[in-house]
Amino acid sequence: xxxxxxxxxxxxxxxxxxIKGAILAGCKTFFGYPITPASEIAxxxxxxxxxxxxxxxxxxxETASINMVYGAASAGVRTMTASSGPGISLMQEGVSYLAGSxxxxxxxxxxxxxxxxxxxxPEQSDYNQIVRIGGHGNYRNPVxxxxxxxxxxxxxxxxxxxxxxxxxxxxxxxxxxTGQMMEPVSFPDPVPPLPEKEWAVRADAESRENLISSxxxxxxxxxxxNRKLQRKYKEIAANEVMVDDFLVEDAxxxxxxxxxxxxxxxxxxxxxxxxxxxxxxxxxxxxxxxxSDHLEALAEKIDRIITFExxxxxxxxxxxxxxxxxxxxxxxxxxxxxxPSAEECLEVIRRYAAEGGK
Amino acid sequence: MAKKLIDYNxxxxxxxxxxxxxxxxxxxxxxxxxxxxxxxxxxxxDKVCMVSGIGCSSRTPGYVDFNTLHTTHGRALAFATGVKxxxxxxxxxxxxxxxxxxxxxxxxxxxxARRNIDITVLLYNNWIYGxxxxxxxxxxxxxxRASTAPFGAIEPNFDIARLAAAAGASFVARETVAKPALxxxxxxxxxxxxxxxxxxxxxxxxxxxxRRNRMANPVDMVEDLKQRSVSVAKAERLxxxxxxxxxxxxxFVDDESRPEYTERYARLVESLGGAPSTTSPVGAK
Numbered sequence: 112x113x114x115x116x117x118x119x120x121x122x123x124x125x126x127x128x129x130i131k132g133a134i135l136a137g138c139k140t141f142f143g144y145p146i147t148p149a150s151e152i153a154x155x156x157x158x159x160x161x162x163x164x165x166x167x168x169x170x171x172x173e174t175a176s177i178n179m180v181y182g183a184a185s186a187g188v189r190t191m192t193a194s195s196g197p198g199i200s201l202m203q204e205g206v207s208y209l210a211g212s213x214x215x216x217x218x219x220x221x222x223x224x225x226x227x228x229x230x231x232x233p234e235q236s237d238y239n240q241i242v243r244i245g246g247h248g249n250y251r252n253p254v255x256x257x258x259x260x261x262x263x264x265x266x267x268x269x270x271x272x273x274x275x276x277x278x279x280x281x282x283x284x285x286x287x288x289t290g291q292m293m294e295p296v297s298f299p300d301p302v303p304p305l306p307e308k309e310w311a312v313r314a315d316a317e318s319r320e321n322l323i324s325s326x327x328x329x330x331x332x333x334x335x336x337n338r339k340l341q342r343k344y345k346e347i348a349a350n351e352v353m354v355d356d357f358l359v360e361d362a363x364x365x366x367x368x369x370x371x372x373x374x375x376x377x378x379x380x381x382x383x384x385x386x387x388x389x390x391x392x393x394x395x396x397x398x399x400x401x402x403s404d405h406l407e408a409l410a411e412k413i414d415r416i417i418t419f420e421x422x423x424x425x426x427x428x429x430x431x432x433x434x435x436x437x438x439x440x441x442x443x444x445x446x447x448x449x450x451p452s453a454e455e456c457l458e459v460i461r462r463y464a465a466e467g468g469k
Numbered sequence: 470m471a472k473k474l475i476d477y478n479x480x481x482x483x484x485x486x487x488x489x490x491x492x493x494x495x496x497x498x499x500x501x502x503x504x505x506x507x508x509x510x511x512x513x514x515d516k517v518c519m520v521s522g523i524g525c526s527s528r529t530p531g532y533v534d535f536n537t538l539h540t541t542h543g544r545a546l547a548f549a550t551g552v553k554x555x556x557x558x559x560x561x562x563x564x565x566x567x568x569x570x571x572x573x574x575x576x577x578x579x580x581x582a583r584r585n586i587d588i589t590v591l592l593y594n595n596w597i598y599g600x601x602x603x604x605x606x607x608x609x610x611x612x613x614r615a616s617t618a619p620f621g622a623i624e625p626n627f628d629i630a631r632l633a634a635a636a637g638a639s640f641v642a643r644e645t646v647a648k649p650a651l652x653x654x655x656x657x658x659x660x661x662x663x664x665x666x667x668x669x670x671x672x673x674x675x676x677x678x679x680r681r682n683r684m685a686n687p688v689d690m691v692e693d694l695k696q697r698s699v700s701v702a703k704a705e706r707l708x709x710x711x712x713x714x715x716x717x718x719x720x721f722v723d724d725e726s727r728p729e730y731t732e733r734y735a736r737l738v739e740s741l742g743g744a745p746s747t748t749s750p751v752g753a754k
Contacts, residue, residue, distance in 0.1 A: 144573065145604035145617070153604070157617040169605055169617045172543060172573035197542060228523065228539075 120295040125263040125285060126151035128296045129193065129219055130159055132267030135301045138217070139188040140166045142179035144198060147231040148287040149221040152193035173198035177205030177218070184214035185323045187311025189271050193219035195287070196229060196237060200245065206280050207246030210340070211325025215274035217267065219283045221290035224448045232448015233287035235370060238425035241282050242398045249337045251344045253351060254282040254398040256369045260294030266396070268299065277347055278310075284398065286421060288371040288450060353396035354405050358384065362391030364464060365409060367430055368419040369395050371450060376419055378453035383460050390460055398426065403433035410434040414468045417441045419456060421449075475508045477501065485532050490525060491599075493679075493687030495646040495672030499593055500529055502649050502670075503564075506656035518559040520549040522574060525600050525674075526566040526593035543573030546581040549588050557731045560589070560660060567594045567608035571627050575607070582636035585664045586730035591656065592667060594629060595674035603677030610714070614681040630669045634722045639664030639729070641722040645671040647695035648718075655720070664729045671716055 123131070129152050133141070141160055143153035153169065160167040166183075170176040176192045183190035194202065199220045209216055222237045224230040242254050253273050255266045267283055274281040307313060310321055327333035357377055359365065364383075368376045373394040383390040393409065395402050410416070415438050418427040427442040434440060443459045445451050481504075490496045507517060517535040521527035523542035530537035536559070540548040545563045553561045570578045570592050581588060597615055598604040605615035605622050608629060612621045634641045640662040642655040652670060659666035673679060673690035684690050694716065701719035704711050711717075738744065 145568075145598045145601040147601050150601050150604060150616070154616045154619075158619045161620070167617075171575055171607065228541075 118298045120297040122293055122295050123260065124151055124291060124293050125257070125260045126221065126290045127155045128260045128263035129267045129283065130155035131296065131298060132264035133191055133217070133271070134159060134163045134165070135264075135298060136268040136271040137189050137302050137305050138165065138191055138271060140180075140183040140190040142168050142170050142176040142183070142190070142192050144170050144173050144176050144194065146173075146195045146198045148223055148233075148290050149193050149195040149198070149219065151290070152219060152221070173201040174205070177202040177209075180216045180218075181205055181209055181212075181214065184209065184216045185212070185312050187308040187313055189215075189217075189275070189305070191217040191219065193221065195221045195223045196225045199237060199240065203240070203245040204247075206252065207248050207250065208325055209280040210246070210250035210252060211248060212323050213278040213340075214280070214323065215271075215278050216280045217270045217274055217283060218280055219267075219285075221285055221287055223287050224446070230448055231287065233289075233371060233421060233450060234446060234448060235286050235372065235421040236423065236425070236446065237284070238398065238420070238422060241284050242401075242426075242429075250340060251347070251399060252280050252282055253277075253347055253400070254284050255353070256396055256398050257283065257285050257289060258370050258373050258394065259289070260292065260296045262396075263289065264296050264298065268302070273347070273351060275305075275308075277343055279343070279347070284370075286370045286372075287448075348400040351397055352400045352402050352405070354402035355394040355396055357392040357394070359391030359393060359409060361389055362412075363389045363414045363468065364460065365391055365393055365413050365416045366419060366456070366460065367393045367395070367406070367416060367426070369398065369426065370421075372419050372421055375451060375453050376456060379456035379460060382453060382457050383464075386457075386461070388460065388464050395426070398429075401429045401433065403429070406430060406433040407437075410437045413438060415439045415441065415463055415466070417443060417459060417463055419451070419459075420444045422446065475505055477504055480504045480507065480514070480534055482532055482534050488532065489528050491676040493673070493675040493690075494525070494599075495595070495674075495687075495691070496525055496529070496593055498646040498649055499526075499591070499652065499670050499672055500532065502652040503529075503562075503591060503656055504533070505653045506660060509653065509657055510660060512560055512660070516558065516560055517562065518549075518552055518556070519562045519564060520545050520552060521564045522569040523600070524566040524569045524598070525595070526564055527569060529564040543569055544577060545569065546574060546577040546588065546590070550581060550584075550586055553586055553588055553731060554734070557587075557735075561587070562589045562591060562660065564591050564593070566592065566606075567596065567629065568598045568606040571607045571629055571632070579632065579636040582633045582638040582665045582667070584730040585637050585639055585727050587663050588665055589659045590633075590665070590667045591659070592629060592669050593672050594669050595672050595678060596626075597674050597678040599674045599677045603681060613678075615678070616681075630667065630717075630721050633665070633667040637665070637727065638667055638722060639724050639727040640666035640720075642667070642720045643669040643671065643716070643718050645694040645698055645716060645718060646673070647691050647698065651718070658720075658723070662723070663725065663732070664727055
């Protein structure tokens with residue numbers, strides 16, 4: 112994405128960069144409810160949306176937020192919400208309806224510590240809920256995982272594009288660290304005016320016949336609807352994988368991590384290289400679709416994979432599915448809001464490196 | 470008559486101190502009023518069950534030595550309904566806030582009041598989401614600033630006491646932390662009354678509300694609460710002359726004739742030949 116030279120970079124929180132990106136993407140409506148560590152997103156929307164000709168409403172709950180999104184998406188405008196752990200849990204019914212009704216929307220999750228009330232520290236423990244879907248039914252949802260303030264902006268724009276292209280809810284999932292951290296962010300040009308959505312409720316004679324629904328009472332009808340959804344998911348899986356590699360060419364050990372974890376791992380990889388260990392980093396940017404083919408191909412040339420997460424080990428299952436036992440896949444995780452240091456990660460890498468080749 | 474001094478420590482979990490509340494917060498004044506009311510009633514600490522959701526007010530159960538339950542945001546009343554039906558002999562007290570009870574928990578609030586189930590709700594109203602840093606709540610007065618209402622709230626605010634009254638509560642009152650002795654009295658009444666009782670307790674949040682609304686000094690905020698207080702009786706006399714920013718205090722509803730839910734349910738069970746529900750089948754020996 113080309114950054115415009117006209118606008119100097121701003122030093123802002125990742126959470127705020129999301130709203131900058133949303134406005135540049137032509138998002139017209141934001142509905143949200145307070146929750147730490149995501150509240151700055153709603154606060155930035157409250158501040159910036161009116162002047163951009165958009166709408167911000169503080170909903171009475173996350174259940175209300177997602178259903179307001181459902182309505183705005185049906186009316187054909189770009190729409191979004193943002194929350195964290197408990198709030199995202201509450202939204203799952205609505206996300207399933209968005210998926211079933213094939214409505215585009217962006218849902219931001221700034222993941223905190225769980226389960227239950229947990230705490231407001233950074234975790235990646237909602238991977239299962241978000242990437243493996245948290246609602247009912249045969250759906251999938253694309254999930255983008257930014258690791259920098261710049262990506263908070265850029266991937267928000269990307270999320271709106273994917274949502275519209277495939278008529279699907281898309282998640283932007285970041286840990287609380289990436290949401291709260293301040294970094295310089297450059298802004299791309301705003302997207303050109305968006306075309307009307309033919310299928311939407313547009314308050315004119317042509318769209319009067321448009322039906323937005325997720326109910327199919329006949330078994331065969333619902334099966335056909337589900338088959339159509341699966342064809343769409345296959346297309347997304349084929350086209351929308353995003354992944355970032357760092358020093359993987361000659362690597363014998365791969366470390367895998369996303370979000371803030373991947374940035375710690377970059378430092379650990381550099382330090383390991385200084386030790387003479389051939390370590391490379393794979394950072395999935397799209398968590399669904401997961402870069403499975405990429406990992407599978409890399410697995411042919413390496414001895415082992417170590418997956419690092421701020422969780423009890425959730426993405427590691429996708430890593431294992433990708434390489435299906437061709438190499439050992441280890442896991443190292445921290446929980447409770449703790450982010451391991453580069454030294455801590457390097458220790459883990461050294462320990463497994465000592466086990467040698469396959 | 471000299472008042473008997475109470476031993477607050479008897480009711481406090483001092484190992485959980487210091488309190489999370491900011492300097493100047495009124496929640497500590499409410500906490501002490503609740504403890505004085507319970508002490509005055511001589512309630513057995515084991516028979517008091519305090520339930521809360523999420524928010525500044527909802528931290529209260531963490532500091533007190535009763536049966537305490539810190540539950541999900543907005544759901545304290547649903548949770549408390551479960552407790553009350555399972556153990557009707559408990560004094561179930563819900564401590565909640567304006568956001569917890571009236572935004573995310575608004576539906577549970579009106580329906581618990583409609584059922585008129587014997588639960589005492591002590592609602593700390595500070596007009597703001599304090600814990601998350603000052604977002605607007607359904608009680609934020611129209612025109613006032615919050616982090617999600619940077620240009621002033623354009624939504625009208627709920628009159629929480631009247632909302633509960635309209636929904637069917639049998640006891641509804643409001644008081645401010647500027648008058649702690651009156652708070653004690655109303656809390657005593659609320660706990661004593663059968664049915665759904667609400668005391669809306671106005672408490673200042675200088676940190677997230679005051680600072681944004683030209684009132685960062687907690688003493689000024691308490692003084693302001695006092696100045697704006699108008700009794701229910703006087704408010705009625707004033708009619709249309711009542712100032713827009715008045716805080717009407719006192720008893721709004723005190724109606725023991727409204728049937729209480731657990732009692733009605735016990736009668737239903739009895740009429741069907743079931744065991745009386747005044748003791749829990751789980752707890753029965």
